[in-house]
Amino acid sequence: MSDKTQTQQPASLGKVFRDLKPFLALAKPYKGRFALGYLLALATLISSVGLLALSGWFITATAVAGLTVATAQAFNFFTPGAGVRGFSIARTAGRYGERLVTHDATFRLLAGLRVWFFEKVEPLAPAGLKGFRNSELLNRLVADIDTLDGLYLRLISPLLLAVAGTLALVILAAWFSLDTALMLLVVLLVAIVVLPGWFFRLGQKPGQRTVQAREILRNRLMDYVAGQTELQIYGAAVRYRETIEDAESEVQVQERAMARVAGLAILVIALLTGATLAGVVLLGAVTIDGDLSLGHNHGPVLVMLTLATMAAFEAVMPLPSAFQMLGQTHSAATRLRDVTEQQPAVVFPADGVVPELPMGELQCSDIHFAYPNGLPVLNGLSLHIQPGERVALVGPTGCGKSSLLQLITRDWPYQGQITLDGQPLELLSEHQLRRSMAVMPQKVHIFSATLRDNLLLAVDPDLAGTVSDDDLIEVLEHVGLTHIAPETNLLDTWLGAAGQALSGGEQRRIGIARVLLRLKDHQCSLVLLDEPTEGLDPDTEGRMISVLNEALPGKTLLMVTHRPAVLELVERTVTLEPLS
Numbered sequence: 001m002s003d004k005t006q007t008q009q010p011a012s013l014g015k016v017f018r019d020l021k022p023f024l025a026l027a028k029p030y031k032g033r034f035a036l037g038y039l040l041a042l043a044t045l046i047s048s049v050g051l052l053a054l055s056g057w058f059i060t061a062t063a064v065a066g067l068t069v070a071t072a073q074a075f076n077f078f079t080p081g082a083g084v085r086g087f088s089i090a091r092t093a094g095r096y097g098e099r100l101v102t103h104d105a106t107f108r109l110l111a112g113l114r115v116w117f118f119e120k121v122e123p124l125a126p127a128g129l130k131g132f133r134n135s136e137l138l139n140r141l142v143a144d145i146d147t148l149d150g151l152y153l154r155l156i157s158p159l160l161l162a163v164a165g166t167l168a169l170v171i172l173a174a175w176f177s178l179d180t181a182l183m184l185l186v187v188l189l190v191a192i193v194v195l196p197g198w199f200f201r202l203g204q205k206p207g208q209r210t211v212q213a214r215e216i217l218r219n220r221l222m223d224y225v226a227g228q229t230e231l232q233i234y235g236a237a238v239r240y241r242e243t244i245e246d247a248e249s250e251v252q253v254q255e256r257a258m259a260r261v262a263g264l265a266i267l268v269i270a271l272l273t274g275a276t277l278a279g280v281v282l283l284g285a286v287t288i289d290g291d292l293s294l295g296h297n298h299g300p301v302l303v304m305l306t307l308a309t310m311a312a313f314e315a316v317m318p319l320p321s322a323f324q325m326l327g328q329t330h331s332a333a334t335r336l337r338d339v340t341e342q343q344p345a346v347v348f349p350a351d352g353v354v355p356e357l358p359m360g361e362l363q364c365s366d367i368h369f370a371y372p373n374g375l376p377v378l379n380g381l382s383l384h385i386q387p388g389e390r391v392a393l394v395g396p397t398g399c400g401k402s403s404l405l406q407l408i409t410r411d412w413p414y415q416g417q418i419t420l421d422g423q424p425l426e427l428l429s430e431h432q433l434r435r436s437m438a439v440m441p442q443k444v445h446i447f448s449a450t451l452r453d454n455l456l457l458a459v460d461p462d463l464a465g466t467v468s469d470d471d472l473i474e475v476l477e478h479v480g481l482t483h484i485a486p487e488t489n490l491l492d493t494w495l496g497a498a499g500q501a502l503s504g505g506e507q508r509r510i511g512i513a514r515v516l517l518r519l520k521d522h523q524c525s526l527v528l529l530d531e532p533t534e535g536l537d538p539d540t541e542g543r544m545i546s547v548l549n550e551a552l553p554g555k556t557l558l559m560v561t562h563r564p565a566v567l568e569l570v571e572r573t574v575t576l577e578p579l580s
């Protein structure tokens with residue numbers, strides 16, 4: 001089985017930031033929290049620099065003051081001592097507060113991003129999502145959005161902090177010596193501008209490949225779990241597991257490549273820090289020219305500046321690794337945009353026309369339709385169904401029967417016109433269209449939810465609360481589904497993937513039960529059934545036919561079927577011919 005993956009071309013840093021701009025804009029609702037986080041990070045950095053600088057000055061000044069009795073007695077130990085304690089407490093509290101606030105803001109933002117992504121995806125279904133597997137969408141919704149935390153948490157705030165830290169240190173150094181200040185400015189610019197650009201380039205390819213390799217691994221794992229039965233039956237499980245192991249090895253190869261780059265980043269920053277400290281000491285030694293006296297304060301200030309430089313490097317230290325991860329973040333953002341920038345194939349008007357008296361008259365005129373692969377399915381189909389008429393749509397498999405039902409539910413765009421009670425479907429809002437129809441698709445989906453929830457989803461939201469548990473039980477009795485759980489907790493029985501499995505026939509009867517519930521709404525005038533009795537034994541099929549017969553009077557029916565028995569429900573049969 002091959003994997004459908006997209007290979008991304010390496011992009012420049014400018015393009016990456018342009019591509020990420022919309023995601024930065026999505027952080028706007030949380031800007032207050034992020035600003036507070038930044039201020040706390042700044043306070044922490046100032047406290048760190050202050051703590052080391054003051055401690056360095058204090059220790060050296062104390063030593064110099066101790067050289068004579070007079071200076072030792074005159075020296076004020078208390079104010080610097082209190083300052084060291086103050087900075088130390090502020091640094092701990094600041095770091096705690098900063099972590100709390102920025103993580104809280106990021107988690108809120110990621111939750112908001114998931115809602116935003118889902119809102120973008122929902123109108124695309126089903127036509128716009130056919131190109132994506134479920135596992136791909138899930139991967140994007142969960143893993144890719146998680147990867148974006150690097151953008152907010154590890155990139156923007158640290159970058160701003162490094163700039164602020166650099167400026168502060170250079171100003172402090174300039175007060176002591178212009179040469180030292182200039183050297184620090186050059187070194188820190190290298191650390192803020194050159195190194196991040198270099199590590200961005202080093203990390204871009206393995207970062208993108210990591211995201212890709214993880215997606216392939218997740219897709220294969222999800223396919224493996226979903227296709228267990230087939231894999232076991234055909235003895236293909238071992239072969240398939242090998243492809244999973246291959247995918248896992250590829251993830252490890254890419255992660256190792258990323259780890260190597262991360263190690264290099266730590267090494268380069270450590271070397272740069274060491275060299276800079278040596279430079280500060282050397283330049284400082286030249287500046288003070290051997291004068292360590294307390295009067296000029298030179299010695300203590302030199303130690304203070306050296307330790308302040310050390311602390312300021314804390315701010316630039318995370319930048320190379322953050323930029324190394326940028327390729328990964330960009331890759332995740334691009335994959336999200338691939339989905340969210342698609343235009344829905346079908347758009348519903350917000351306020352559609354309201355049908356006065358729903359009759360269920362359906363008119364399809366000159367319908368042409370092809371799926372995105374371009375193969376024509378319907379070519380000039382016309383069909384008129386009178387209000388209350390019952391019609392069966394028959395024809396060889398693959399001739400387009402189910403597709404026609406999907407056009408009437410507006411799943412796909414088409415050429416020609418379909419009207420309901422004289423109104424083109426395009427003029428109906430989504431709610432009005434859904435409310436006017438009871439639909440049973442070819443494949444009935446059972447949600448991982450209670451039986452009650454699985455039935456109530458067929459009830460229009462406007463009528464929520466009007467359907468009681470007794471009504472639900474009555475419907476279950478009609479379709480013969482009261483046996484699937486003990487009577488005492490029948491409606492609370494958990495179904496679907498995480499609950500009780502249902503047979504194919506039971507699933508179809510859940511579909512019929514949903515239709516029966518929808519038919520209680522007087523605004524529902526059209527019933528579309530796709531092979532409603534497929535997979536049922538003749539007795540159960542006969543029972544379903546009489547249940548539907550009782551519920552259908554006054555409603556228009558268009559039913560796809562291959563089963564002769566169910567034709568007794570209809571007055572007319574329309575045969576669809578295959579195009580070739």
Ligand SMILES: Nc1ncnc2c1ncn2[C@@H]1O[C@H](COP(=O)(O)OP(=O)(O)OP(=O)(O)O)[C@@H](O)[C@H]1O
Nearest residue numbers: 130371372373377396397398399400401402403404
């Ligand atoms: N999502 C899709 N993308 C591309 N082609 C599709 C899609 N769904 C169906 N088709 C193709 O469109 C054609 C019509 O399919 P459709 O399901 O409407 O046939 P049908 O008459 O209902 O068949 P059956 O009686 O077997 O249910 C078939 O050739 C099918 O392969």
